[in-house]
Amino acid sequence: MPDARRRRTKATVKPQVENQQENSSSAPPASHSLLMRYVALIMVSMIGLVLWLLFIQRSGGDSGFGSFKLGALRGAKAPARDDMHKSPFFVADIPGKGMGLLASRKIKQGELLVREMPLFVVPRETTSSPSELVGGLVAQLSKKEQEAFFNLSYVNFPNHLDPDRDRNEVALAIFQTNAVGAGDNVGIFPRMARLNHGCSSAFNAVYSWREKERALYVYALRSINQGEELLTSYGNARQPRRERRARLAEHYGFECQCRVCSMAEEESQASDRRLEAINGAYERFASWGQGHISGTDAIAQVRKIWRLEDEEGYWSERGSLAADATLVAASHSDVLATQQWAELAAEWYAYELGGDSEQVAAMRAVAADGTRHARWKSRGGLVVGGP
Ligand SMILES: C[S@@+](CC[C@H](N)C(=O)[O-])C[C@H]1O[C@@H](n2cnc3c(N)ncnc32)[C@H](O)[C@@H]1O
Numbered sequence: 001m002p003d004a005r006r007r008r009t010k011a012t013v014k015p016q017v018e019n020q021q022e023n024s025s026s027a028p029p030a031s032h033s034l035l036m037r038y039v040a041l042i043m044v045s046m047i048g049l050v051l052w053l054l055f056i057q058r059s060g061g062d063s064g065f066g067s068f069k070l071g072a073l074r075g076a077k078a079p080a081r082d083d084m085h086k087s088p089f090f091v092a093d094i095p096g097k098g099m100g101l102l103a104s105r106k107i108k109q110g111e112l113l114v115r116e117m118p119l120f121v122v123p124r125e126t127t128s129s130p131s132e133l134v135g136g137l138v139a140q141l142s143k144k145e146q147e148a149f150f151n152l153s154y155v156n157f158p159n160h161l162d163p164d165r166d167r168n169e170v171a172l173a174i175f176q177t178n179a180v181g182a183g184d185n186v187g188i189f190p191r192m193a194r195l196n197h198g199c200s201s202a203f204n205a206v207y208s209w210r211e212k213e214r215a216l217y218v219y220a221l222r223s224i225n226q227g228e229e230l231l232t233s234y235g236n237a238r239q240p241r242r243e244r245r246a247r248l249a250e251h252y253g254f255e256c257q258c259r260v261c262s263m264a265e266e267e268s269q270a271s272d273r274r275l276e277a278i279n280g281a282y283e284r285f286a287s288w289g290q291g292h293i294s295g296t297d298a299i300a301q302v303r304k305i306w307r308l309e310d311e312e313g314y315w316s317e318r319g320s321l322a323a324d325a326t327l328v329a330a331s332h333s334d335v336l337a338t339q340q341w342a343e344l345a346a347e348w349y350a351y352e353l354g355g356d357s358e359q360v361a362a363m364r365a366v367a368a369d370g371t372r373h374a375r376w377k378s379r380g381g382l383v384v385g386g387p
Pocket residue numbers: 005096097098099100152153154155177178193194195196197198252253254255256257258
């Protein structure tokens with residue numbers, strides 16, 4: 001069986017500290033001249049400084065280790081100092097989850113975390129044998145790419161098969177555990193595939209596919225502290241606890257213990273009630289499309305969703321929610337509301353999809369001139385109200 005969850009070497013600073021003590025104890029004898037003592041003192045200070053810099057480098061630039069979660073650091077390879085400026089995260093062994101990504105420094109809300117091309121993509125629906133299809137595509141990859149692919153974790157491998165012999169089945173299991181949507185296809189992105197899952201308010205990173213670039217982007221949905229794990233959502237993050245846990249266990253083979261799933265019963269029930277109320281408000285909002293509710297009621301639903309999400313700490317999909325409110329306001333030719341909702345949509349799209357995304361550009365154009373919305377005046381005039 002291949003080592004799907006390759007362990008990293010342990011990062012330890014102990015030998016550095018011991019060396020430092022050894023060196024600092026080699027003081028010059030008292031009989032030396034003042035000049036010799038002075039020179040020796042400078043040398044000892046320099047050695048101490050070099051050792052201290054090495055210590056800082058090993059500890060990921062944080063001389064105190066204070067802001068790293070020690071549990072998460074166990075077995076993790078902290079990044080070299082220069083990497084801190086390049087990558088906002090590093091791969092680490094996360095107890096109970098296999099590998100995962102930890103923030104190597106403070107990350108700002110809306111910061112780009114990953115831009116990645118797929119190793120390969122597969123159509124969402126296919127008539128050929130899935131294992132042969134995936135196995136065939138993997139066989140076309142370079143050696144290095146195959147190594148990256150077979151290094152990914154997998155679950156739900158059929159017991160009666162032998163992973164050393166049934167390589168196509170291993171490839172399929174890896175694919176099913178790690179693939180994400182890429183437009184009309186589903187693709188493998190080995191870097192983002194290390195993102196573990198968090199529910200509702202627990203996830204802090206979102207991914208999106210840009211068809212024109214054929215690339216996947218991952219952005220920080222909220223600010224993330226150094227040492228915190230980067231988490232994304234696998235599927236519908238607004239399901240109540242019991243349902244989402246059952247889905248995650250079945251498809252991804254783990255019992256979710258994220259911050260939201262680990263809440264005490266009472267707190268968890270309050271979260272479930274909020275999530276159900278959010279889903280209910282979304283449903284009612286959508287019924288505006290069939291003319292079942294008025295524009296003002298539709299906007300009231302958006303405000304309700306926003307407030308409940310604030311209470312829940314759930315911030316995802318706010319760009320598209322505000323964009324939908326923009327559409328309602330524009331349809332009823334409420335120009336002020338159209339522009340205000342469009343501004344809000346641009347702000348939240350920028351966090352989730354990037355400031356240079358098509359969605360942000362479209363919303364900025366509407367924020368500048370509400371009458372440019374494609375649905376302008378498509379329904380009766382009405383003051384629906386802004387955010
Ligand atoms: C896409 S992979 C994520 C990276 C994976 N941890 C690794 O080692 O490469 C999905 C798998 O990660 C693990 N995983 C993801 N989120 C988890 C969580 N919240 N708790 C426990 N395991 C989790 C599960 O084994 C799941 O099948």
